[in-house]
Amino acid sequence: MVEEKHEKYYVPDQSIWPIIGAVALFLIAVGAGNFVIETTRDKSGYGFYTLMAGFALLLIMLTGWFKNQIDESMSGLYSAQLGRSYRQGMVWFIFSEVMFFAAFFGALFYARTISIPWLGGASNNASTNEVLWNGFEATWPLLITPADAITTGEASTKAMPWTGLPLINTAILLASSVTLHYAHVGLEKVKRTQLMVLLGATIVLGCIFVFLQVQEYVHAYVDLGLKLDSGVYGNTFFLLTGFHGMHVTLGTIILMVLFGRCWKGHFTPKDHFAFQAGSWYWHFVDVVWVMLFFFVYIL
Structure with missing residues (x-):
């Protein structure tokens, strides 16, 4: 009897990047909303800084997540099904x-x-x-x-x-x-x-x-x-x-x-x-x- 071979399917470990991405998007949404309100009402606040913090965190998330994906791909962990x-x-x-x-x-x-x-x-x-x-x-x-x-x-x-x-x-x-x-x-x-x-x-x-x-x-x-x-x-x-x-x-x-x-x-x-x-x-x-x-x- 010929043993059936199953194609491997790589499942990565738990990652922190989705959580960081969610926090980044939250900061962007809150910062953008407050920045618009502050701009239209000629008020000063933390909207702009919150928005910039969100973008910075998003860039960090993209850098880390892209690096992990590239490392996995170049290590030969991916299969045709993946x-x-x-x-x-x-x-x-x-x-x-x-x-x-x-x-x-x-x-x-x-x-x-x-x-x-x-x-x-x-x-x-x-x-x-x-x-x-x-x-x-x-x-x-x-x-x-x-x-x-x-x-x-x-x-x-x-x-x-x-x-x-x-x-x-x-x-x-x-x-x-x-x-x-x-x-x-x-x-x-x-x-x-x-x-x-x-x-x-x-x-x-x-x-x-x-x-x-x-x-x-x-x-x-x-x-x-x-x-x-x-x-x-x-x-x-x-x-x-x-x-x-x-x-x-x-x-x-x-x-x-x-x-x-x-x-x-x-x-x-x-x-x-x-x-x-x-x-x-x-x-x-x-x-x-x-x-x-x-x-x-x-x-």
């Missing part, structure tokens, strides 16, 4: 990110196509318009906030145009998808120079995108008066673009880690799922930006 588990996990992770952004796009859709027309008297709601906001005009972007209506009746903010920095950033992200794709092709065809140059170019483009988005926010606050408390338009604008910017930042960090691993020769044409997963994530972020550019900036 590789399939990683693929399934990455697919579900990206699906959760799709749902995350779908919630914000859904809020934008609800505000633009249901709430604002309803407040403007659509669907035989003329009495609602007179009671809740007399004289309200259902237009988008909604630049006049309730505070503006009570005081001056004029808009205190301006809309962010789709030309300029947003258009440049769109071109940058689309170009980064192309460079990353051909970097992946270079890895599969053992063309090391193509891999390293194009992956490095993708990282540079990601950094430029984040830098230009910061410049866009400065322009919004200083020149346009567009802030997080600028009504539903300001809310949806900064939440969608801000969370996307965070995803680009995380994606750029992942690509930096992959660059270091490629430099050390960790990947082969047949065994490079870490690179593939990072590529999936980056292309997903690019697709989200295209949708965001269309629905937030243009329409």
Whole structure:
């Protein structure tokens, strides 16, 4: 009787990194909330420092967790079944990110196509318009906030145009998808120079995108008066673009880690799922930006 051989499935020891990551995300959430409140009310507090502490702790967590994963992979502890588990996990992770952004796009859709027309008297709601906001005009972007209506009746903010920095950033992200794709092709065809140059170019483009988005926010606050408390338009604008910017930042960090691993020769044409997963994530972020550019900036 032939003894049946079972494929090994590596189960790591208990790790402290998930707990540290949870604490980091908690600090980021609390710090961001308090920082926004302090900024809008011109008050000083610990929101900014809490936010920075959360980001620092998150960076520590990512460094430690990535190191453990890389050490396990290079030690030959992973099996084919574990590789399939990683693929399934990455697919579900990206699906959760799709749902995350779908919630914000859904809020934008609800505000633009249901709430604002309803407040403007659509669907035989003329009495609602007179009671809740007399004289309200259902237009988008909604630049006049309730505070503006009570005081001056004029808009205190301006809309962010789709030309300029947003258009440049769109071109940058689309170009980064192309460079990353051909970097992946270079890895599969053992063309090391193509891999390293194009992956490095993708990282540079990601950094430029984040830098230009910061410049866009400065322009919004200083020149346009567009802030997080600028009504539903300001809310949806900064939440969608801000969370996307965070995803680009995380994606750029992942690509930096992959660059270091490629430099050390960790990947082969047949065994490079870490690179593939990072590529999936980056292309997903690019697709989200295209949708965001269309629905937030243009329409």
